[in-house]
Amino acid sequence: MHPNYPYDQQPEQEFHAQNGEIEPTPQAPLGFRDRVRSSLVGRGRVAALAAVGLLGLGIAGGAVATLGNGDSTSPTTIAVADQQARIDAASRADRALRSPVAIPTVTPTIAAATPKAAEKDKDDTKSTKKAPATKKATPKASTAKPKPAGPTISKAGWTSPMPGSEVTSCFGMRWGVPHQGIDFAMPENTPERAAAAGTVIAAGWAYTGYGISVVIDHGDGYFTHYAHQNRTAVEVGQTVKAGQIIGYEGSTGDSTGPHLHFEVHQGAMWNQIDPAPFLKAKGVPIKGC
Numbered sequence: 602m603h604p605n606y607p608y609d610q611q612p613e614q615e616f617h618a619q620n621g622e623i624e625p626t627p628q629a630p631l632g633f634r635d636r637v638r639s640s641l642v643g644r645g646r647v648a649a650l651a652a653v654g655l656l657g658l659g660i661a662g663g664a665v666a667t668l669g670n671g672d673s674t675s676p677t678t679i680a681v682a683d684q685q686a687r688i689d690a691a692s693r694a695d696r697a698l699r700s701p702v703a704i705p706t707v708t709p710t711i712a713a714a715t716p717k718a719a720e721k722d723k724d725d726t727k728s729t730k731k732a733p734a735t736k737k738a739t740p741k742a743s744t745a746k747p748k749p750a751g752p753t754i755s756k757a758g759w760t761s762p763m764p765g766s767e768v769t770s771c772f773g774m775r776w777g778v779p780h781q782g783i784d785f786a787m788p789e790n791t792p793e794r795a796a797a798a799g800t801v802i803a804a805g806w807a808y809t810g811y812g813i814s815v816v817i818d819h820g821d822g823y824f825t826h827y828a829h830q831n832r833t834a835v836e837v838g839q840t841v842k843a844g845q846i847i848g849y850e851g852s853t854g855d856s857t858g859p860h861l862h863f864e865v866h867q868g869a870m871w872n873q874i875d876p877a878p879f880l881k882a883k884g885v886p887i888k889g890c
Contacts, residue, residue: 752794752844755884759797760844762827762863763787768889769860772875781873782826782864783890789831789859791850795841796825796863796880804833811862812854815847816870824866829856 752760763785770784795817802824803816811828815835818824831851841847852859865876877890 754843757883758843759880759883759885760794761880761885761887762794762796762825763791763850763861764794766791766861768887771890772873772877782828782862783876783887785861785863786859787850787861789850789852792834792846793827793830793848793850793861795843795845795847796885797843797883799825799841801835801837801839801841801847804835804837810855812856813848813851814854817841817847822868824870826862826864826866828862828864829854829860 752764754760766785766787768783769786770780772783773780793815797817797819799817799819801815802818803814805813807814807816808828811826813830813833814826814828815830815833816824816826827848829851830848830853833848835841835845835847850859850861856862863876864873865879866872867874877887880887
């Protein structure tokens, strides 16, 4: 081979003209070039030549540099190495064209909650909820009417004409005119009681402006008068005891509402005195007057 022959495949005719025909024998294997030529048969020449053309410049430059440095390696050895490198490059290019690299794809997976876990979460949520507070029953205000208290008899034998009642007006001047007694107020038809023992001398519509009333003579110079009743419970001439029911509270006569107008007369009728100090002296204090 000529040392300046281009680094490409040597024509077959020239190769045999220089080296003669080599026939393989069982004892002598094929030459290196024959093996190379056989390996190139059947490959895609377009792909191999393209890869060899891209890589040939670098490889050839390396070979020229080696020759220029005065290396003792023979040209035949350099050509063989160059040819082997080009064969390897062509093989790699051919494999690259025939076997594209597959890019693996990753599919994200989402773990779904199992039904049992969801049910457990619901149970935990329910358990954290507070039980509804029970409302306490609010006691209703009592609307029952006050019951009259029973009579309490003092040592002097006197009692309140309407025990447990409220005093709404005392003895004295009222609205420019004298008020000759004490007014006791309770719900209508509350029983009225005799302040002391005596005899009934008047019962019913006896006196103008007083409505239905009862008068009791106590036999010691004192009289008691119970006015504005709805009805009486005694008759004229009847003897009564202290605390006995003699009538029921009302609003008959000159009255602005249900109440007991109580008077004390001294010595004779129409000689009224203040009942508050009189009853207090008899052991029956009157609150409010």
